[in-house]
Amino acid sequence: MKQTSGRLGEAVERITAPFGARSLTAAQITAQAEMQAAQQPAKVRAEKWRVLRDLTTARARLGLTAATLTVLEALLTFLPEAMLAPDREAGVELVVFPSNRTLSARARGLSEAALRRHLAALVETGLVIRRDSPNGKRYVRRGEGGQVTQAFGFDLTPLALRAGEFAALADTVRAEVLAQRIAREKVSLLRRDCAKLLDALDAIEADEPTAGRQTADLRDQFRALLSAYPRRPEPADITILGDGLEALALAVSAALIARAESRKMSGSAAQSERHIQSSNPEVLVCEKASGDGEKPTRAPASAALRETLPETAIRSTYPLSSVLEACPQVLDFAPSGIRTWHDLIETTDRIRPMLGISPTAWDEAQAAMGTDTAAITLAAILERHERIKSPGGYLRTLTERKRAGNYSLGPVLQALRRGRLQPVTASGH
Numbered sequence: 001m002k003q004t005s006g007r008l009g010e011a012v013e014r015i016t017a018p019f020g021a022r023s024l025t026a027a028q029i030t031a032q033a034e035m036q037a038a039q040q041p042a043k044v045r046a047e048k049w050r051v052l053r054d055l056t057t058a059r060a061r062l063g064l065t066a067a068t069l070t071v072l073e074a075l076l077t078f079l080p081e082a083m084l085a086p087d088r089e090a091g092v093e094l095v096v097f098p099s100n101r102t103l104s105a106r107a108r109g110l111s112e113a114a115l116r117r118h119l120a121a122l123v124e125t126g127l128v129i130r131r132d133s134p135n136g137k138r139y140v141r142r143g144e145g146g147q148v149t150q151a152f153g154f155d156l157t158p159l160a161l162r163a164g165e166f167a168a169l170a171d172t173v174r175a176e177v178l179a180q181r182i183a184r185e186k187v188s189l190l191r192r193d194c195a196k197l198l199d200a201l202d203a204i205e206a207d208e209p210t211a212g213r214q215t216a217d218l219r220d221q222f223r224a225l226l227s228a229y230p231r232r233p234e235p236a237d238i239t240i241l242g243d244g245l246e247a248l249a250l251a252v253s254a255a256l257i258a259r260a261e262s263r264k265m266s267g268s269a270a271q272s273e274r275h276i277q278s279s280n281p282e283v284l285v286c287e288k289a290s291g292d293g294e295k296p297t298r299a300p301a302s303a304a305l306r307e308t309l310p311e312t313a314i315r316s317t318y319p320l321s322s323v324l325e326a327c328p329q330v331l332d333f334a335p336s337g338i339r340t341w342h343d344l345i346e347t348t349d350r351i352r353p354m355l356g357i358s359p360t361a362w363d364e365a366q367a368a369m370g371t372d373t374a375a376i377t378l379a380a381i382l383e384r385h386e387r388i389k390s391p392g393g394y395l396r397t398l399t400e401r402k403r404a405g406n407y408s409l410g411p412v413l414q415a416l417r418r419g420r421l422q423p424v425t426a427s428g429h
Contacts, residue, residue: 045085046163048076054163054170055127061169062125067110071118072127074098074106075154084160094160095131097138097153119154126162129155176235183238190245194222197252204259218252258356261385314372315341318409326416327379341372348375351382355391365399373402373409380412 055062056069078096086094104110110118122128133139133152141150159166201215225244230237320341324331331338333354334347352362357378366374377398381391388394401407 043085043087044160044163045083046160047082048079048084048159049082051084051159051163051166052076054166057170058166058173061173064121064125065118067114068118068121071103071107071110071115072122074103075122075128075156077106079156084156084163086157086160093151094156095151095153096156097140097151099138122154126158129158131155180235180238183235183242187238187242187245190242190249191226194245194249194252197249197256198222201252201256201259204256215255218248218255221248254353257354261354261356314370314376314409318376318413320344323376323379323413326413327376327383329382330379341375344379345371345375348378351378355381355385357392357395361392361396361399365395365402368399368402369407376409376413380416383416 052069052073055064055072059065059069075096075098078098079094084094098106100112100115104112104115107115107118119128123130131152131154138153140152198215198219201218222245225241225248229241233241320338323344324338330344330347330351333351334343336343338344338347352359355378362374365377369377377395381388381394385391398407
């Protein structure tokens with residue numbers, strides 16, 4: 001573009017037109033106008049091979065083919081400098097003027113017809129600008145000192161001016177490619193994990209008919225997720241499958257943990273009351289029911305009265321710090337700690353399925369005992385869970401006792417606390 005004076009006297013850049021039958025397209029006008037608007041007093045510099053690498057990475061976004069970039073690479077080889085640094089004031093322009101024969105030799109032997117097609121693509125995308133001579137030939141005019149005074153060919157200045165744009169676009173594409181690679185790896189790992197988790201659940205539950213139906217349902221979900229996965233997935237398809245497999249893996253893991261815990265525990269729901277006790281046979285972790293024909297060690301009327309008070313009374317009678325001191329294992333399932341009663345209730349809600357306690361048994365316990373009492377009871381069961389064969393059955397037994405007015409928390413927490421102190425006392429002897 002040549003600088004001339006406009007009607008209002010300001011300096012403007014004249015847009016050049018192509019030679020011959022080629023018309024001036026909107027893309028060519030836009031490219032030259034953007035180049036004029038982008039001219040800044042500060043010098044623009046960009047490393048030409050880095051620009052080419054960024055364009056190669058983002059070529060799909062720009063609508064470029066590999067062959068088009070090969071032609072651009074060939075054009076860049078005609079610039080001896082490694083840096084693209086146009087400077088109109090100093091007379092430095094990035095115009096190259098190779099003949100088609102020379103350009104074809106550097107473009108891996110492309111035919112002349114293919115060469116024209118890819119050069120037109122570079123012009124239409126605004127990466128280069130034609131500077132055609134009056135006769136359409138590409139040549140250079142030099143001064144007496146050998147310096148270039150005028151060149152006709154392809155102007156590569158847009159590459160320098162838009163280098164930042166290409167770099168940002170390439171970074172975006174690289175980030176998307178990395179995210180998709182990670183998502184694909186996640187899907188591969190989850191497919192493997194789900195398949196082996198289901199096999200393990202089959203092996204554990206082979207002798208339980210109801211468990212077999214549960215495993216079959218989970219396996220059907222696994223097959224349904226895989227069958228809906230297309231042969232050539234889009235990024236959204238990969239995300240959907242990953243989320244579905246992760247949810248399935250969590251469900252199977254929960255079932256495996258519950259089954260493993262139930263198989264590890266010994267005894268029965270009727271015997272579990274003997275299991276929740278300390279090493280001192282006279283100090284029971286579980287309270288004695290008044291209907292069992294045994295004399296209560298403390299006034300049962302006052303204990304029963306405390307249990308009939310509202311939840312606020314439960315919290316004042318049994319401070320949270322005292323509960324956690326007697327049942328410290330519940331803290332292992334609260335990564336952020338337990339600072340409030342709400343934290344304790346949320347943590348026991350998470351522990352409940354791990355102990356194999358059904359939602360129905362848990363709801364009945366909360367309805368009969370109250371939310372706080374049920375949470376403390378589950379924390380106490382967790383302390384002795386290795387001695388209980390069926391935590392769910394044991395919780396139902398305690399729920400029935402609560403309904404009959406034969407259950408209180410005081411002796412439970414006191415016995416757990418004494419049980420923790422006994423090994424220390426014994427070691428002192």
